[in-house]
Amino acid sequence: MKKKKSKKIQTNTNKNLKLGQTKNSAKLVLFIFGIGPIIGILIFLYSKGFFNSPTM
Structure with a gap:
């Protein structure tokens, strides 16, 4: 019985790690x-000179 409980705890921690990784990768992609x-x-705007001050 103790072994089963430890296996359940390990699977829960693995699921939490996978969820954390998917959340982090989703944040990275966004x-x-x-x-x-x-x-x-x-x-693009800088290359076209958009941010240069106009000369008179």
């Missing part, structure tokens, strides 16, 4: 797809 396009747009 961060990359959220910040990536913004950085790309900023680089």
Whole structure:
């Protein structure tokens, strides 16, 4: 009986670790797809001279 309880505890900790990993990977994916396009747009605008002050 003690062995069964220890197995149950181990499977529960494994499930919690897997859930934590999926949450972290989901956060990472959302961060990359959220910040990536913004950085790309900023680089594009900078290359076109959008942030340069206009000369008169």
